[in-house]
Amino acid sequence: MSGHLDRFARPCFEGVTSNDDRKDRKSDFEVSEEDRKTRIGNLKKKAIKASSKFKRSLKKKSSRRKSGISLSIKDFRDIEELQTVDAFRQALIAEQLLPARHDDYHMPLRFLKARKFDIEKAKHMWDNMIQWRKDFGTDTILEDFDFCELNEVLKHYPQGYHGVDKEGRPVYIELLGKVEPDQLMRVTTLDRYVRYHVQEFENCFAIKFPACSIAAKRHIDSSTTILDVQGMGYKNFSKAAQDLVKRLQKIDGDNYPETLYRMFIINAGPGFKMGLKAVKSFLDSKTASKINVLSSNYQNKLLEIIDASELPQFLGGSCTLLIREVV
Structure with missing residues (x-):
């Protein structure tokens, strides 16, 4: 099951x-x-509040401590993976396939791993995922479904x-x-x-x-x-x-x-x-x-x-x- x-x-x-x-x-x-x-x-x-603060802190390349919550998160990245993710991102951006909500480094990386870092295969998989989310209503399912x-x-x-x-x-x-x-x-x-x-x-x-x-x-x-x-x-x-x-x-x-x-x-x-x-x-x-x-x-x-x-x-x-x- x-x-x-x-x-x-x-x-x-x-x-x-x-x-x-x-x-x-x-x-x-x-x-x-x-x-x-x-x-x-x-x-x-x-x-959600902590996650929002965390994302802003990454953009400023610094960590903050608010409301007693530590936002210093270790995120070690392999240099080769980093380069491949960047290339993948550019390919997705060129075809308008990278909504801001999914542009977080780790999500593209998971799709690359699933396709053994073959960018074309990962792009095809990603494209299908974006279409499925539109068809299924995934982006609003947290609010829409009880x-x-x-x-x-x-x-x-x-x-x-x-x-x-x-x-x-x-x-x-x-x-x-x-x-x-x-x-x-x-x-x-x-x-x-x-x-x-x-x-x-x-x-x-x-x-x-x-x-x-x-x-x-x-x-x-x-x-x-x-x-x-x-x-x-x-x-x-x-x-x-x-x-x-x-x-x-x-x-x-x-x-x-x-x-x-x-x-x-x-x-x-x-x-x-x-x-x-x-x-x-x-x-x-x-x-x-x-x-x-x-x-x-x-x-x-x-x-x-x-x-x-x-x-x-x-x-x-x-x-x-x-x-x-x-x-």
């Missing part, structure tokens, strides 16, 4: 705020709908962010063995879920990644993902599930490349490992190298990447939470 390997971007922004905010942090699995909206709204204002059935959806598709890894990337968790595709399609529609999926990607780039970057003092535009496949079986591969995966996979691969840093698939039995091995043979080596398949003895590996205080107890960490949408 998880879609393309470079997806994994979901709601809520816990684990990327100030020290005071972190003291009473909850996860997506714990908060009520009213609390979730209030806290997201408050953090959205903070993140996914009012979210709480019901989470009952049949347990998912959410919880904390950050040791390098400051948001950690996204899905419990795939508990997904109920047929029930999911009774509380929403395929088209509405796809719009929600795109909206949450836009949320990530507008709020979550900038907030994580500010908190970690380094540029962040990718996530660490944990997929728990315990209990996964044929019921999870219904026609509805397959249709949804295909739609998401197409959107993610074409429009949101290089946003997965690493993936851990846990509680994977022998059959699942064999199936994934076959799937990996169709993936490029870079993507395949991001996937770590672990059995039930996964806790130590996760704790190498994620501090215990940032990992929920049910995955071997020390962070307590009520798994309201998971059980």
